[in-house]
Amino acid sequence: MSCAIRHDWQYEQVLSLFDLPFNDLLFKAQSIHRQFFNPNQVQISTLLSIKTGACPEDCKYCPQSAHYNTSVKAERLMQVEQVIREAKKARDNGSTRFCMGAAWKNPKARDMPYLLMMIKGVKALGMQTCMTLGTLSREQADELSSAGLDYYNHNLDTSREYYQQIITTRSYDERLQTLEYVRQAGMNVCSGGIMGLGETVDDRISLLCQLANLPEHPQSVPINMLVKVAGTPLQDAEDIDQFDFIRCIAVARVMMPKSHVRLSAGREAMNEQTQALCFMAGANSIFYGCKLLTTPNPEESSDMKLLKKLGIEREAVATTAGNKTETEKLYQQIIEQQNSGPKLFYDAS
């Protein structure tokens, strides 16, 4: 059975995937997975919140929105040096991609020089770089790409039809526009969604069709399970059935065979068996490290134990940077700049 890369998925076809008996769906997803990937490898990314809280957007799931009263404390943009230090720790723990997230509607012009330094510094460590900063202009996408940003994460999160029930401060089309700028700037797209927002199966189908019918499949597709945070409007949302979550992973794998599908937020609420079934369904990427952006993720040691039990290895990456002398040189430059030149952080929130 060979499998074509398609961009013309129709609702009924995806519904028939969701309607398959569980074992048939998993068998199909695993068979497709094996055509493109080593089934015993996962890609490992580490997240860091470089600008936390006080976000003007009203995403009903998010603990960082200024609209809700959660325990997240607002912080300023992190210093460049500290970001690079955290990336180095993640690299030394075996992570190959460093994802930097900011609770912004969009980055401001004054933020850009710091963001570009972060990208260069993390890249010089030999890691792949990813950022998620909200809406981008075409120029910002070009600047980030020129600095060496490998991936831009920008989730569609749910269906177009359900979007306004979850977020009222931006439109679905704004999201799609940023994805287009990211693609045009030559960066890899990371885009997925959250399951467990109270959406219907039709919403899940609609989201997956949006992602799979983009001009190119996102290279990375994070499938998050809602992390319910006290103070957010979705704090008491009904749990998504774990088999239904696994089905979402499997259908994403079938529709986007060459993409890395990330078993993303929500692993803290899953047992080992559920996670193993997600890998069987074709997930081949995880966030590694005991914190996501603001909420807990499994400890590194328990993830290592699980991967060992399953015989799964970390996927290696071929990087162009990472030469030790170059890394140290860049790191030194950043420290020197901090001591003499323009400040590497500022006081605005």
Ligand code: SAM
């Ligand atoms: N502010 C930027 C944006 O929204 O694009 C970047 C950061 S935002 C925290 C990145 C993603 O985190 C969101 O698109 C959403 O998918 C995910 N996320 C936020 N809160 C979550 C939660 N409670 N559970 C699961 N995923 C969540």
Ligand code: DTB
């Ligand atoms: C994604 O799809 N999930 C990550 C990452 N991309 C940026 C974020 C998950 C956030 C979970 C809630 C929190 O820790 O604040």
Ligand code: SF4
């Ligand atoms: Fe802001 Fe992103 Fe959270 Fe929405 S998901 S409130 S845009 S940080």
